[in-house]
Amino acid sequence: MTVHMLLGFVMLMLLAMPVGYSLVISGWAALSVFGSMPSSMAVLKIFQPTQSFPLLAIPFFILSGSLMMSGKLGQKLVGMASMLVGKYPGGLGQVSVVGSTVFGGVSGSSVAEASALGSMLIPWQKREGYPGAFGAAVTASSSVIAGLMPPSIALILFATVSNTSIASLFIAGVVPALMLAGGMMLACYITGRRRGFPIIELSYTRREVVQTVLNALPALLMPVFILVLLRAGIATPTEVSIIAVAYALVVSGVFYRDLNGTRIMAALTNTVITTGVVMLIIAAANIIGYILTSGGVPQAVAQWAVEHLKDPLLIILAINLLLLFIGMFLDLPAAILLLGPTLVSIANAIGLDLVQLGIMMCVNLSIGLFTPPIGTTLFVAAAIAREPIGRVVKELVPFYLVALLVLLLVSFVPALIIY
Structure with missing residues (x-):
């Protein structure tokens, strides 16, 4: 069968x-x-x-992200990121990374993030003299940070497959997400300095700095808000997702005052479509x-791995190689749900913590999102930039190196993610 x-x-x-x-x-x-x-x-x-009741968190987190991302929030985040890092070499690339990190804490979806931020930032970078392929590469790679920042949809899916705590996975995903962000910003800086990308001179008064930070504060607080509620045991992940929708409505309607019937309907439509696919x-x-x-396949694979590979470190390396290969052909949610049961059996056989396995899977499969031949964020960003895939892939080399380094750290230094 x-x-x-x-x-x-x-x-x-x-x-x-x-x-x-x-x-x-x-x-x-x-x-x-x-x-x-x-x-x-x-x-x-x-x-x-x-x-399943916990799966109710998925549509509500998608809805909260759609409500916040479709209004003035994106402009405020870009303004804050520009103020922080825009003046440095490769600054506009760093703006993309900072924006992706913050947006990841709002949307939880890499593809949504690549589309929303890419449509704003890639044309801007091209107007300022940045190569279009570089702008697409930064957007395609940095958007996958959403797969690790709470409320990551990928981590929720892994939790349902492995019966692991969603709160534990959310907390464990923060440090790898920040490592990815820091490494990608460094790659942008080195590339910008080596290739002489234009430096955007921006001057701000102290009052403008304070106002910009205050305008972006609601978005910055979203992942913190989620983690505090979960860590303190105040609410379950499903309850937190509903609170997040209420938070998004208040922020959009009261703070930014840009909420209207058209935006609500668009957010609901996007939520229904995305939830249906998931x-x-x-x-x-x-x-x-x-x-x-x-058919006993997970148990058989776990037994084979233990008997033939023997060393747990070698088994972890084999898991990573398998996931990197699968991620090139299968989208992240499908790969998690298909491979999850088998890899959980292997993890239990070698004593690998399931929280660590979940982070490993998300990092591996996120790399697949900006890797040919099926990479979703790669194709989205290349289409926005109107650049050939091959040219974008060349620009992605330093970002692949950063992602692989983070993958090695979360795979073999569990203290980074298990508290």
Whole structure:
């Protein structure tokens, strides 16, 4: 049954069918046609995981991010980032990284962040004399910080697969996210200085500095607000997501005063579409996970790894190589839900903390988001910049090095993320 499912999935993918539909059809066919399960039971297996209470956090976090990102917030964040780092070599690239870091704490979605920030910052960088391919590379790579900053949708998905605390994953993701941000800012600085990118001279009075920081403060407080509520045990992740929506409504309606019916409808529409895509993959991954578990695949893979690779450090290295390869072809949510059960079994067999495994998976698969041939943020940023993919990939080399260094640190220095 497992072989039939895998063959069906590969064939449908080769026919260019979307991942979610490929998973559902191949899984349903394997259970009802080649297995002994009635079609009605197979359908129940598909829809069962979507009824989980913790998953309610996903649409509410998406809605809160959509409400805040579609108004004046983006302009305020860019203004603050420009004030902080715009005057340094490669400053406009650093503005993108700072903006991505803060936006990551609002949206939780790398693709949404690449689209929203890229449409603002890439044209600006090109007007100031920066190469379009460099602007696309910075946007494509820095946008993946959203996969680690709370309220990361990817970490919520891993928590549902592994029965790990969402709060623990959110807290553990902050340090790697800041390491990525710091490393990418350094890469922008070195590249800008070496290649002589224009330096933007910006002068601010003390009053303007204070006003700019105050304008961006609501967005800066969002991830802090989430972590405090979760860490203190004041609310569950689902409750926090609902509070986040209320917070976004208050900030947009009272602080920025740019909330209207059109923005609310646009945010609701985006939430419904994005949630539908995520839930389809969750439903499909459940039936695939059931087939793999029934066939004993996770346990067999874990046993093989322990018997043949033996050394836990070597097994962790093998996990990273597998995830880097898979991330080049599968989108992040689908890869987490598909590989999660097997990798959790391996982690339990070698004593690897599941929080560390979750961060490793998110960093690995985030690298895949800006890596050919399927990299989503890479294609979004290249399309905005109107640059060939090959040229953007050349500019991405220093950012790949930063991401790989952070990956090695979270994989082999667990003290950085486990408190």
